[in-house]
Amino acid sequence: MLITNLLVVPVLAQVSPASSTSRTDSIKNEVIRIGENRRIKRLILNDGTKLKGFIKEIRSDSFLLVDGYRIVQGKIIAVDKSNSAREIRFDQVTEIKAYRNIAAGIVAGIVVGAIIVAIVGAAMVAIGLVVSRD
Secondary structure (H helix, E strand, O other): OHHHHHHHHHHHHOOOHHHHHHHHHHHHHHHHHHOOOOEEEEEEEOOOOEEEEEEEEEOOOEEEEEOEEEEEOOEEEEEOOOOOOEEEEHHHEEEEEEOOOHHHHHHHHHHHHHHHHHHHHHHHHHHHHHHHHO
């Protein structure tokens, strides 16, 4: 009985290389689906480190995460603003989640800003009309 227990325990403790490979492939496919120049909402590494940023480049076994973006000819381009680019191997990643669409967020912000300006402008005109009637 003792010999059986000694043989079983180490086998149960080992991680299957096939499952590790499939997890890495799954993360790689997700990064490819998200695409370059896209904002990452949540990235959790195997050691528990949590990161955010933008995918600048996707490589065969890793991707490059940077901290910022700029808009060039109407397109969002990931840029390394603070020289803190980090290469992340797919096998280091536990979880990755992207924002839906940063461009939609920018457009929504512009629309909300325009509405606020219109309301404030209308209020100022109304106050100006009331003041000029006195």
